Amino acid sequence: MITTARLATWWHGLAARERAMVATMLALLAAFAWWYGLLGPLRTLRDGAEARYDQAAAALQAVEAEVGALSHGDATTPPPHPQGLEALQQRVLDSARIAGLAPSRQRTAADGTFSLEFDRVASPALFAWLGTLASTDRIAPATLHVERADGQLRAEVGFTGVAP
Known part of the structure; x- marks a missing residue:
């Protein structure tokens, strides 16, 4: 059945x-x-x-x-930008050196743009440096191009208002 x-x-x-x-x-x-x-x-x-x-x-x-x-920002205190555009460029370079970053190329254009290129940089180091620039120096990049390269990053960080 x-x-x-x-x-x-x-x-x-x-x-x-x-x-x-x-x-x-x-x-x-x-x-x-x-x-x-x-x-x-x-x-x-x-x-x-x-x-x-x-x-x-x-x-x-x-x-x-x-x-x-x-x-x-804080309206009561002015941003701690250095006096002069060359000093701003030097502050960016000094902060990169303090963060342990060594740019592979550095370019300054006639229009006042300044860019640093890093061929092989660790992601935490790069973004920690950019965070420090933004929080302590109140300097932010105008352009940022980042690509992955062999487990690290290739980055170009551009700043405006820096004279050649």
């Missing part, structure tokens, strides 16, 4: 009361499987997503606050 035929014969052999109890038991078993097999994991995934969203929102607020502080 085919299994479904045996099952149908067994089902019809039960009393109406037994069929109601078996149907109720199967419905409860299906609800249990649905609850713990589907809703439980979905709830866990939702809670994890909410936690990641909260962390990302907090990080976004912190970054926006820092950007606002950098863009507006």
Whole structure:
């Protein structure tokens, strides 16, 4: 006999009361499987997503606050730019040297742009130096071009307003 035929014969052999109890038991078993097999994991995934969203929102607020502080600056104290454009160029070069960065090329154009090129530089060192320039010296690059090269970075950092 085919299994479904045996099952149908067994089902019809039960009393109406037994069929109601078996149907109720199967419905409860299906609800249990649905609850713990589907809703439980979905709830866990939702809670994890909410936690990641909260962390990302907090990080976004912190970054926006820092950007606002950098863009507006402190109105009571003037930015600590050196006197003269040559001094600004020297400050950028000195800060790169202090950060342990040695530019492979340095170019100064007639229009007052000054650029440093780094052939092989570690990412943390480069961005730490740029962060230090922005936070302590309030000097930000006008252009920044970065490429990956052999596990390190090749970067060109350009500054404006520096005379040749």
